[in-house]
Amino acid sequence: MTAPATALLDVNNIEVIYNHVILVLKGVSLKVPEGGIVALLGANGAGKTTTLKAISNLLRAERGEVTKGGIEFKGERVDRLTPNDLVKRGVIQVMEGRHCFGHLTVEENLLTGAYTRGDGRQAIEADIEMVYSYFPRLKERRKSLAGYTSGGEQQMTAIGRALMSNPTTILLDEPSMGLAPQLVEEIFEIVRKLNAERKVTILLAEQNTNVALRYAHHGYILENGRVVMEGSAAALRENEDVKEFYLGLSASGRKSYREVKHYKRRKRWLA
Amino acid sequence: MGFFIEVLFGGFLAGVLYALVALGFVLIFKASGVFNFAQGAMVLFAALSLVRLMEWMPIPIALLVSVGIMIVFALVVERLVLRPLVNQEGIILFMATIGVSYFVDGFGQTIWGSEIYTLDLGLPKEPVIILESVFEGGVLVNKFDLVAAVIAGILVTVLAVFFQKTRIGRALRAVADDHQAAQSVGIPLRDIWVIVWSTSGIVALVAGIVWGSALGVQFSISLVALKALPVLILGGFTSVPGAIIGGLIIGAGEKLAEVFIGPSFGGGIENWFAYMLALLFLLVRPQGLFGERIIERV
Ligand SMILES: Nc1ncnc2c1ncn2[C@@H]1O[C@H](COP(=O)(O)OP(=O)(O)OP(=O)(O)O)[C@@H](O)[C@H]1O
Ligand SMILES: [Mg+2]
Numbered sequence: 001m002t003a004p005a006t007a008l009l010d011v012n013n014i015e016v017i018y019n020h021v022i023l024v025l026k027g028v029s030l031k032v033p034e035g036g037i038v039a040l041l042g043a044n045g046a047g048k049t050t051t052l053k054a055i056s057n058l059l060r061a062e063r064g065e066v067t068k069g070g071i072e073f074k075g076e077r078v079d080r081l082t083p084n085d086l087v088k089r090g091v092i093q094v095m096e097g098r099h100c101f102g103h104l105t106v107e108e109n110l111l112t113g114a115y116t117r118g119d120g121r122q123a124i125e126a127d128i129e130m131v132y133s134y135f136p137r138l139k140e141r142r143k144s145l146a147g148y149t150s151g152g153e154q155q156m157t158a159i160g161r162a163l164m165s166n167p168t169t170i171l172l173d174e175p176s177m178g179l180a181p182q183l184v185e186e187i188f189e190i191v192r193k194l195n196a197e198r199k200v201t202i203l204l205a206e207q208n209t210n211v212a213l214r215y216a217h218h219g220y221i222l223e224n225g226r227v228v229m230e231g232s233a234a235a236l237r238e239n240e241d242v243k244e245f246y247l248g249l250s251a252s253g254r255k256s257y258r259e260v261k262h263y264k265r266r267k268r269w270l271a
Numbered sequence: 272m273g274f275f276i277e278v279l280f281g282g283f284l285a286g287v288l289y290a291l292v293a294l295g296f297v298l299i300f301k302a303s304g305v306f307n308f309a310q311g312a313m314v315l316f317a318a319l320s321l322v323r324l325m326e327w328m329p330i331p332i333a334l335l336v337s338v339g340i341m342i343v344f345a346l347v348v349e350r351l352v353l354r355p356l357v358n359q360e361g362i363i364l365f366m367a368t369i370g371v372s373y374f375v376d377g378f379g380q381t382i383w384g385s386e387i388y389t390l391d392l393g394l395p396k397e398p399v400i401i402l403e404s405v406f407e408g409g410v411l412v413n414k415f416d417l418v419a420a421v422i423a424g425i426l427v428t429v430l431a432v433f434f435q436k437t438r439i440g441r442a443l444r445a446v447a448d449d450h451q452a453a454q455s456v457g458i459p460l461r462d463i464w465v466i467v468w469s470t471s472g473i474v475a476l477v478a479g480i481v482w483g484s485a486l487g488v489q490f491s492i493s494l495v496a497l498k499a500l501p502v503l504i505l506g507g508f509t510s511v512p513g514a515i516i517g518g519l520i521i522g523a524g525e526k527l528a529e530v531f532i533g534p535s536f537g538g539g540i541e542n543w544f545a546y547m548l549a550l551l552f553l554l555v556r557p558q559g560l561f562g563e564r565i566i567e568r569v
Contacts (some may be wrong), residue, residue, distance in 0.1 A: 018491040058455055063358055087457030101445045101454035112445045115438065161456060 006075075007031035009055065009091075009169060009202055014069035014079075016050050016225075024050050026225040027069065032169070037195050037202045039212040039233065041246060042222035048205035049096055049221070052171045054091035057083045057205070073130065087116045090168035096177065096205070098158040102147025106138055108145050109157050113164030124164070131160040134190055137231075152183040158189070163194070169201040170194075176208045184208065186213045209246040213237045222247070273406040278530045284416040284485070287423045291336050291478035292495055293502040293514035294427070295471040295523055301447040301509050302467040303353070305364045309372035311496025313472055316379040318479025318488045322388040324419020330392060341472025342465075344375075349464045357460075376493055385490065388482035394418050419481045426477050427515060430470070434511075439466060447509070502548035507559025517560065521545045 009032040016025035025047050032038045040048050053059040054066050057079070071079040073091060086092070092113075101109050108132055115126045132139040135156040141149055146157055155175055162170055172191065174185040192215055194200045206212035213219055219236045221229040229242070236242050292310055299307045320340050324333035352367050395414040403409035434440040446463050447451040454460060482492055498521070506517025529541040552559070 004515050056455065058451065061358065061451055061454055082459065083454045084459040092457070093455050095452060095455050099455070100453065101448040103448050104441070104444060107443075108441055111438075112441055112453070112458065113456050115442055152533045165457060 008034040008036075008074060008144070009070040009203065011055065012069050012072070013050070013055055014051075014071065016047075016064055017056055017067050018062065020063075020065075021177060024064075025054070026224065026227050028222065028227055029069075030230075032201060032203050034200055035195070035201055036218060037192070037204060037216045039219040040203065040222060041207075041212060041219055042203045043207065047225040048222055049173055049264050050225075052093055052205055053174050054079070055090060056086055056171055056187075057081055058093060058095075059195060069219065072260050084116060087165050087167075089127045089165070092162045092167045092169075093171040094162045094166050094173060094175070096173035097245075098151070098154040100144065100146035100157050100161070102148075104146055106146050106149065106153070106157050107141050109161050110164050113161035116225035126175050127164055127166070131163050134163075134194065135160055143218045146209040150189050151178050151182075153186070155179065155187055156190075163200075167194065167200060167214040169203065171203050171205075173205045174203070174207065176206060185209055192213065209242070225244065230244075273408055273410050275527075276402070276406070276410045277412070278526050280412050280416060282412075282523035282526030284419055284522070285517055286519035287419050288478060288482050288518070289422060289498050289502045289522055290515045290518025291474055291481065292499040293518055294430075294511060295474040296476065296499055296503055297506075297509060297514045298467050298471045299509055301431060302443050303364075303446075303464055304361055304450075305368060306355075306361065306367060308496070309375055310471070310475065310499065311493040312372040312375040312379070313341070313344070313475040314482065314495065315490065315493040315568065316344070316375050317472065317476035318390065318483040318492060319357075319379050319383040319388070321476065321479065321556070322483060322488045323383045331536075337476055338473055341476055342469045344380035344520070345465050345468030345472055345488070348468055349461060353464050354461065372493075376490075378421065380490070386482075387487045387489040390480065390488050392484060393479065394484055409534075415485065421516075422477060422481065423558065426474065427511070428473075430511065433470075434469045441485065456495045496499040498545060501545040503559070504549040505552050505559060507561045510559065513520075513545030513559055519546065524548060
């Protein structure tokens with residue numbers, strides 16, 4: 001299965017430079033179909049976060065800039081907008097490392113997610129209950145300062161906060177970071193439910209290739225600021241190179257240098 | 272004992288003033304991480320605007336126009352100073368506010384004049400005797416001091432409700448906690464900056480009213496900002512209650528020290544007492560009395 005030509009989110013050959021000199025993305029293209037879960041995979045420093053921030057426009061706050069290519073959402077260019085504009089259009093990022101407001105309670109955190117909404121208190125309160133129905137644990141902790149909750153609860157708060165903006169698309173950055181395997185599974189189950197029940201489109205950046213490919217429909221693998229491989233999640237899971245270098249499964253035991261070279265050659269060809 | 276209380280109350284008035292100035296600092300520092308050197312200049316500018324406008328129009332209108340002027344000031348600062356310097360180091364922003372401070376001092380005196388103006392809002396000034404049943408002879412206080420305390424109390428209550436209960440107040444606290452995350456949920460930082468600088472400007476106006484009513488509107492008002500520094504060290508740079516209590520402690524402390532300890536030093540300790548107290552505090556409790564708890568989970 002390949003992504004359909006008309007994507008909800010279309011990132012077209014973007015180049016990103018930090019501080020006017022550090023070239024980090026060297027032409028990344030990807031498409032996210034409406035209602036899909038797309039995984040963006042890759043090692044530390046591959047450029048996953050940078051790609052998500054380019055989309056959500058949080059890049060400028062870090063002195064980063066999209067210098068080439070373009071980003072379209074629902075067929076419209078969005079790369080010159082502010083994060084506020086994008087949230088209003090339904091695109092919101094859940095940042096890597098959760099970034100809850102530590103001195104606000106869990107419920108206040110959720111309410112900040114509704115900042116851009118103008119549809120009244122009742123709708124917002126209904127959505128708070130909706131978030132609690134997906135994350136019952138947050139309801140118990142609603143009055144606690146977010147800074148004192150556990151890592152898992154903070155991740156739930158961060159996702160819940162994003163849901164409060166009534167998004168059509170969530171850019172989810174490393175939800176598994178620092179969480180116990182069981183909790184990772186729990187969070188991904190909820191992400192899948194949100195996708196199925198609320199039709200939220202998800203672009204997911206993950207280092208945890210194994211989990212991500214089990215929940216995503218489609219995947220892109222990023223290395224050094226370039227997409228080196230792309231395919232349906234099922235195809236990527238079965239791909240020998242992915243198995244060996246990203247899933248840590250190798251049919252032949254230890255990797256030899258020659259195999260690595262072979263892989264690199266193949267990658268170049270793909271890129 | 273009655274005399275002690277009298278001195279204490281006298282100190283509290285100065286304390287209320289220090290607290291109001293410190294409060295203006297805290298608001299801006301919390302929301303934008305900017306240490307606003309111009310706070311004292313803003314107090315002077317606001318008070319000058321009010322006192323001169325009152326020559327032309329009724330007091331309530333003059334008050335409203337002064338509030339409007341402080342909001343315009345906030346918009347100008349955001350557009351010309353904060354926006355171009357976004358993402359710069361704190362020290363660069365601090366230096367920019369020094370520039371703002373000198374500009375506002377000069378600009379204010381150019382358009383409003385540089386004499387000493389008496390500010391009379393019709394606040395009561397006559398002395399009254401209170402607590403007669405508690406102490407023999409009671410305690411002599413100025414009614415104005417009580418009014419000033421009430422005004423400050425109302426202002427702080429309104430601010431607390433604004434911060435705790437409203438959508439914008441929540442957004443301000445969110446920005447203070449993590450401005451990137453605040454941006455990620457769609458809170459526009461520029462609007463927030465205008466709002467905090469406006470709020471701070473209004474607090475400056477109230478401080479200017481209190482100070483100007485007591486001692487006249489004059490250049491020395493802007494120097495009161497220097498007294499806010501020890502208050503901030505005592506109360507913590509990010510704490511609103513800290514600014515209030517710190518202000519009262521410094522205000523009362525320096526008066527009591529002057530009257531009761533001063534004579535043994537030959538007097539004049541009022542001028543440096545606050546700084547010495549701040550220095551001691553830095554050694555013992557650098558985050559201040561109420562400095563934001565640094566949340567650390569174990
Ligand atoms: N603000 C910045 N200024 C300069 N360079 C940056 C900045 N942010 C990221 N980089 C660089 O860009 C590259 C890609 O970083 P990015 O955070 O996008 O990677 P990532 O794939 O998300 O990695 P991780 O899995 O560790 O989160 C890295 O080499 C990093 O050092
Ligand atoms: Mg990352």
